[in-house]
Amino acid sequence: MHRTRSAMASLAACAAALLVAGCASLNSVAVDVSSQGSWPADRKPGSYAVERLPSQQANAAEQDRIEAAALPALEAAGFTRVPSEQADVLIQVGARVFEVARRDPYMSHWAWRNDWWFYGARRPFFHGPGFGYAPGFGYDYYDIPDYQREVGILIRDRRSQQIVYETRAAYSSRWTSEALLPAMFEAAMKDFPLPALTPRTVTVALPPSAR
Structure with a gap:
């Protein structure tokens, strides 16, 4: 998953570079x-x-x-x-x-994340809401x-x-x-x-x- 995330980040960086190069070609x-x-x-x-x-x-x-x-x-x-x-x-x-x-929504993407904190019910071992830590898919933003x-x-x-x-x-x-x-x-x-x-x-x- 780490490799997938790195590859997607590299792809986005390349796209950004192409965008800058394209802008620089304006007349x-x-x-x-x-x-x-x-x-x-x-x-x-x-x-x-x-x-x-x-x-x-x-x-x-x-x-x-x-x-x-x-x-x-x-x-x-x-x-x-x-x-x-x-x-x-x-x-x-x-x-x-x-x-x-x-x-930029065009440069952002969905990616695998393993650092998400969540708040919700933790059953069946615990009763009631609480905080937890779990991997999952999230949205990576590029500024x-x-x-x-x-x-x-x-x-x-x-x-x-x-x-x-x-x-x-x-x-x-x-x-x-x-x-x-x-x-x-x-x-x-x-x-x-x-x-x-x-x-x-x-x-x-x-x-x-x-x-």
């Missing part, structure tokens, strides 16, 4: 995007500088990586990076990823992690210090890749600066490195 992702702002209709994207929160300054290497991932999306929207004193707008960018464990990613861009007019545009994107999957960050920033800036339905789903292509 695009559908990202949930929410945007708000008061960007003037006749204002063109211009020069920008990045400003950092104290927490971002304390983790400069990580923030450098996040800002590098956002750069292509900002350039595609028409922005050009310059020193702070020359910028039309100041931009903050952020990102985070976290895991949420979820029990599959969901990776939740979020990115955000905040645009502030440098002279007035007013926030003129804010956009956020979120994506959840069972696989993760650093190449997702640029794609999510692209989705977040996809409709800039036009008014758009919020929230909405934006589909963007993944770079070859993430497929």
Whole structure:
């Protein structure tokens, strides 16, 4: 029975690996995007500088990586990076990823278990209910992690210090890749600066490195 259980667990692990490999072969992702702002209709994207929160300054290497991932999306929207004193707008960018464990019914299975405690009548030797220990079939669950990613861009007019545009994107999957960050920033800036339905789903292509 132990061999049967081990074989079934190995089979489930292989299936999980195949699932991850299949997800990694996707060519695009559908990202949930929410945007708000008061960007003037006749204002063109211009020069920008990045400003950092104290927490971002304390983790400069990580923030450098996040800002590098956002750069292509900002350039595609028409922005050009310059020193702070020359910028039309100041931009903050952020990102985070976290895991949420979820029990997957497709990866779970019935298996022989020899560690079940039960509560019930024990007859004929004993009368009345009681606790006992017995082997039997049970259901083994597999916790599959969901990776939740979020990115955000905040645009502030440098002279007035007013926030003129804010956009956020979120994506959840069972696989993760650093190449997702640029794609999510692209989705977040996809409709800039036009008014758009919020929230909405934006589909963007993944770079070859993430497929």
